[in-house]
Amino acid sequence: MNEKKQSTVKRLLNTRGMGAVITAFAGLIIIYVAFGLIDRNVFSGQNFMNLLRSMSKYLLIGVGQSYLLITGNIDLSIGSMVGMSAMISATMMAMGVNPVLAMAVAMACCLLCGVVNGFLVGEFKLPPFIATLGTMFVTRGVAYMVNNNRNTDAIATGIGKEAGDSFQNFFYYGKTLGVYNTFWIALLLFLAFFFLLSKTRTGRHIYAIGSNVDAAKLSGVNVVSTTIKAYLVSAICACVVGFILCAQAGMGNMEAGNMYEMYGVAAGVIGGISPLGGTGLLLGTFAGAAVWQTLENGLNMIGAQVGIQRLVIGIIVVFSVLLDVVVRSGNFGKKAGK
Amino acid sequence: MGEVIVSMKNIVKTFPGVKALDNVNFELRSGEVMALLGENGAGKSTLMKILSGVYTKDGGTMTIFGKEYDNLTPKQAQAAGVAIIHQELNMCRHLSVAENMFLGREKVKGIVLKNSEMEAEAAGILGDLKIDIDPRQMVGDLPVSKQQMVEIAKALSIHAKVLIMDEPTSSLTAKEIDELFRIIRKLKADGCGIVYISHRLEELQAIVDRVTIMRDGQYITDGIFKEMTMDQIIANMVGREIKEQFPRVSCEKGKKIFEVKNLNAGKLVRNINFSLYEGEIVGFAGLMGAGRTETTRAIFGVDPKTGGQIFLDGNEVKINCPMDAIKAGIVLAPEDRKKDGLCTKLSIRHNLALPNLDLLCNKLGVISSSKEDKLCEDAVKNLMIKTPTVEVNAANLSGGNQQKVVVGKWLARNSRVVIFDEPTRGIDVGAKVEIYNLMNKLKQEGIAVMFVSSEMPEVLGIADRVIIMCDGRITGEVMARETTQNEILRYATEFEKKQVS
Numbered sequence: 043m044n045e046k047k048q049s050t051v052k053r054l055l056n057t058r059g060m061g062a063v064i065t066a067f068a069g070l071i072i073i074y075v076a077f078g079l080i081d082r083n084v085f086s087g088q089n090f091m092n093l094l095r096s097m098s099k100y101l102l103i104g105v106g107q108s109y110l111l112i113t114g115n116i117d118l119s120i121g122s123m124v125g126m127s128a129m130i131s132a133t134m135m136a137m138g139v140n141p142v143l144a145m146a147v148a149m150a151c152c153l154l155c156g157v158v159n160g161f162l163v164g165e166f167k168l169p170p171f172i173a174t175l176g177t178m179f180v181t182r183g184v185a186y187m188v189n190n191n192r193n194t195d196a197i198a199t200g201i202g203k204e205a206g207d208s209f210q211n212f213f214y215y216g217k218t219l220g221v222y223n224t225f226w227i228a229l230l231l232f233l234a235f236f237f238l239l240s241k242t243r244t245g246r247h248i249y250a251i252g253s254n255v256d257a258a259k260l261s262g263v264n265v266v267s268t269t270i271k272a273y274l275v276s277a278i279c280a281c282v283v284g285f286i287l288c289a290q291a292g293m294g295n296m297e298a299g300n301m302y303e304m305y306g307v308a309a310g311v312i313g314g315i316s317p318l319g320g321t322g323l324l325l326g327t328f329a330g331a332a333v334w335q336t337l338e339n340g341l342n343m344i345g346a347q348v349g350i351q352r353l354v355i356g357i358i359v360v361f362s363v364l365l366d367v368v369v370r371s372g373n374f375g376k377k378a379g380k
Numbered sequence: 381m382g383e384v385i386v387s388m389k390n391i392v393k394t395f396p397g398v399k400a401l402d403n404v405n406f407e408l409r410s411g412e413v414m415a416l417l418g419e420n421g422a423g424k425s426t427l428m429k430i431l432s433g434v435y436t437k438d439g440g441t442m443t444i445f446g447k448e449y450d451n452l453t454p455k456q457a458q459a460a461g462v463a464i465i466h467q468e469l470n471m472c473r474h475l476s477v478a479e480n481m482f483l484g485r486e487k488v489k490g491i492v493l494k495n496s497e498m499e500a501e502a503a504g505i506l507g508d509l510k511i512d513i514d515p516r517q518m519v520g521d522l523p524v525s526k527q528q529m530v531e532i533a534k535a536l537s538i539h540a541k542v543l544i545m546d547e548p549t550s551s552l553t554a555k556e557i558d559e560l561f562r563i564i565r566k567l568k569a570d571g572c573g574i575v576y577i578s579h580r581l582e583e584l585q586a587i588v589d590r591v592t593i594m595r596d597g598q599y600i601t602d603g604i605f606k607e608m609t610m611d612q613i614i615a616n617m618v619g620r621e622i623k624e625q626f627p628r629v630s631c632e633k634g635k636k637i638f639e640v641k642n643l644n645a646g647k648l649v650r651n652i653n654f655s656l657y658e659g660e661i662v663g664f665a666g667l668m669g670a671g672r673t674e675t676t677r678a679i680f681g682v683d684p685k686t687g688g689q690i691f692l693d694g695n696e697v698k699i700n701c702p703m704d705a706i707k708a709g710i711v712l713a714p715e716d717r718k719k720d721g722l723c724t725k726l727s728i729r730h731n732l733a734l735p736n737l738d739l740l741c742n743k744l745g746v747i748s749s750s751k752e753d754k755l756c757e758d759a760v761k762n763l764m765i766k767t768p769t770v771e772v773n774a775a776n777l778s779g780g781n782q783q784k785v786v787v788g789k790w791l792a793r794n795s796r797v798v799i800f801d802e803p804t805r806g807i808d809v810g811a812k813v814e815i816y817n818l819m820n821k822l823k824q825e826g827i828a829v830m831f832v833s834s835e836m837p838e839v840l841g842i843a844d845r846v847i848i849m850c851d852g853r854i855t856g857e858v859m860a861r862e863t864t865q866n867e868i869l870r871y872a873t874e875f876e877k878k879q880v881s
C-alpha cells in the first residue's frame with residue numbers, strides 16, 4: 043500500500059513539466075512571503091481574498107492561451123474577445139434583455155470566433171499569429187460597433203437594479219463559503235479544462251499535435267477538429283472573463299480585456315508551458331497566474347507605480363523562460379557527454 | 381511463402397509537373413520480406429505512401445487481403461492492416477511510449493483515458509518482441525534505434541499484417557540492426573508481409589526473399605532475391621552499368637597538411653592524435669557513438685574543446701568557433717544534411733553564398749549579385765548539381781544533390797582540409813559514386829580529406845588510410861588496402877576495460 047502510494051507520488055513528480063510547475067509555485071511562495079515581510083497587510087485575510095478574485099481573470103485567460111500554446115499555436119484574439127463579450131452582454135442588458143439570454147448571445151459570438159480561428163489555422167494552415175491577429179482586430183471592431191462606438195450605460199438601467207445587482211454579485215461581488223464567486227467560477231472552469239487536457243482523448247490529441255503534427259495526423263488524429271477544440275476552449279475562457287469585467291464595472295467598456303492575450307501567454311510561460319508546443323501543465327498556468335497577480339498586488343501594496351509593475355513582470359517572464367532554457371541545455375550537455 | 385496479400389496494378393500518381401508513378405505493379409505475399417529497390421526519386425516512397433493512405437492514387441487498382449480499395453485514409457489503411465514506419469521517424473517526442481503507440485485510438489472509459497490499461501498492453505507487445513523499454517518513458521528521451529522499435533511495436537499493436545519499413549537501418553549500429561532483423565524474422569514467421577526499402581544493398585541478403593525494382597517512377601522488374609546477382613540488381617536500379625562501385629584514384633602522398641595533437645572535448649573525444657597528408661583520403665571508421673562526429677565538431681569549433689592543438693601547414697591555428705576554422709581553410713560537411721548542413725527553406729543560391737558572404741560583399745556589406753552568380757554557376761557546373769535553376773529551395777533536391785550543395789558551399793574558398801561526415805547516408809548508388817569522385821578530385825588537388833563513414837565497404841573502397849575510433853579514443857590505424865573488415869571491427873570494439881575494484 044505504502045509502496046503503491048510512493049510510486050504514485052513519484053510518478054506525479056516525474057510527470058513532464060512538473061519541475062517547472064514546482065519552480066513556479068516555489069517562486070509564488072517566495073514572492074508572497076517577501077511582500078508580506080515588507081507590508082504585513084499582504085498577509086491579511088481580506089487581501090488574500092482580493093488576490094484570489096483578481097487572479098481569476100488571469101487564470102482563465104491563461105488557461106485559454108495555454109491550450110493554444112500546447113498545440114504549438116497562439117490565440118491573439120482572446121483579449122479582444124473579452125471586450126466583445128463584455129460589450130455584447132452589457133449592451134443587451136442595458137437594453138433590458140434577460141441577462142442569461144444576453145450572456146448566451148455573447149457566448150455564441152465568441153464560440154463562432156473560436157471556430158473561425160480553428161478553421162483558419164487547422165484547415166487552411168494559416169500561421170496562427172496572422173490568423174488570430176485578424177480576428178483580434180475584427181472582434182475589437184465588433185466590441186466598438188455594438189454600442190455605436192460608446193461604452194454602455196449601467197446595466198441596471200435596462201434590467202433594473204435588482205437583476206443588475208444579482209448579475210454583478212454572481213460574477214464579482216458576491217461570496218460563497220467566504221470566497222468570492224469569481225474565484226469559484228474560475229476554479230470550476232480550470233478544473234474542467236484541466237480534466238479535459240490531462241484525462242481525455244481530446245487532451246492527448248492536443249499534446250500530440252503540439253509535439254509533432256505530422257505524426258499525429260498519420261496516427262489518425264483529426265488535426266482540424268482538435269485545433270478547433272483548442273480555439274473553442276480559449277473562446278469560452280475569454281467570454282467568461284468578459285462577463286467578469288462587465289460585472290465588475292456594472293457596464294460594458296469597449297477597451298475591456300486590452301492586452302489580455304499577452305497576459306495569458308505570460309501566465310502560461312511563467313508556469314512552464316513551452317510556446318513551441320507539446321509540453322506544459324495547466325497547474326503551471328495556475329501558478330503563473332498567481333505569480334503575476336501576487337506581484338501586481340504586492341507591488342500595489344508597497345506603493346509601486348504601474349510602470350515599475352510592468353517592468354518587474356517583464357523581467358519575471360523572461361527570467362522564467364531563461365531558467366527553463368538553461369536547465370534544459372544543462373541536460374543536453376550531460377547527454378552529449380555521456 | 382503464402383498467398384498474395386497486397387496487389388497493386390498499373391498505379392499512376394502525378395504531382396504538379398511530375399509523373400511520380402507510371403503504371404507501377406507491386407505484389408506482396410504473406411510471410412515474406414519484399415525489398416523495394418530503386419534510386420532516390422524512383423517512386424518507392426510514393427508507392428508505399430499510397431498503400432498506407434498518405435497519398436491518393438490517380439489511377440490503377442489496389443487490393444489488400446482480397447478487398448479492392450479505391451482510396452484510403454491513414455486510418456482506413458490501419459484498419460485494413462497496413463502500417464508504415466517512416467524514414468524520418470514520426471513520433472511525438474513529448475509523449476510517452478505507450479501514448480505514442482495508442483495515439484489516435486486511445487482506450488477510453490466514457491471520456492476518461494484508461495492509461496494503465498494502455499501501458500499494460502504496450503508492455504505486453506514490447507515484451508513479445510523482447511524489447512526492453514518502459515512504456516512510460518518519454519519517446520524523446522530514447523535513442524533513435526529504440527524509437528524505431530517503438531514504431532514497430534506501434535504497428536503491431538494495431539495488428540498490422542502488412543508492414544512497410546522505409547530505410548529502417550539508416551541510423552542504427554550493427555548490433556541494433558541484428559536486433560531489428562531478429563524482429564523482422566519473427567514477424568515473417570508470424571505470417572506478416574514486410575516491405576523493406578533500403579539503400580544498403582549489403583544487408584539485403586540477411587533477410588530479403590524477393591525484390592521489386594523501380595526506376596524513374598516505373599516498375600522495372602521483380603524476382604527472387606537468391607536468383608539475382610548484385611550486379612543485375614544495381615544495373616536494373618541505375619539503368620546503366622556502374623563500372624566501379626568504389627572508384628579509387630591513386631595519388632602521390634605529399635607533405636603533411638593538417639595535424640591534431642591531444643585533442644580533448646568531453647567523453648567522446650579523448651586524446652585524439654592524427655595527421656592528414658596531401659593526396660590521401662583518411663577514413664574514420666567505428667561504431668555509432670564512437671566519437672567520430674564529436675571529433676569533427678570539436679575540430680571545426682562547434683563544440684568547446686578542453687585541450688589540444690591543431691596545426692595547419694605546420695602552424696598552430698586557434699579554433700574557437702566555426703568561423704575560425706573556415707577562415708583557416710578547414711571546412712566540414714556535417715552528418716545531418718537537413719539539420720546542420722543546409723538551410724532547407726532557402727534557395728540553393730543562398731545556401732551556396734552563406735559561408736562565403738565575406739568574399740561576395742563589398743566593404744559596406746552589400747552582396748554583389750554578379751559574384752554570387754559566378755559562385756553558383758561554378759558550383760553547379762563543377763559538382764554537376766542537377767537542378768533547373770539555383771533559385772530552387774534546397775529542401776526540394778534529392779539527397780545526393782543536397783549533399784553536393786553542402787560540399788559546394790566550401791569549394792569557393794580554397795579550403796585546405798575538407799571533413800566529410802557520413803556524406804553518403806541515405807543517398808542512392810549513382811549519387812554515391814559522384815560523391816566519391818568528388819572526394820577523389822579534392823584529393824588530386826592536394827586537399828586533405830577526412831572521411832567519416834559507418835559503412836565499412838566504402839571506407840575500405842575509397843579511403844587510403846583508415847583510423848578507427850572506439851568510445852572516444854583512436855584504437856587503431858591501418859592502410860585500407862592491407863586490412864579487412866574484421867580487423868577494423870576488432871579495433872572498433874576495443875573498449876577500455878572497466879576497472880573493477
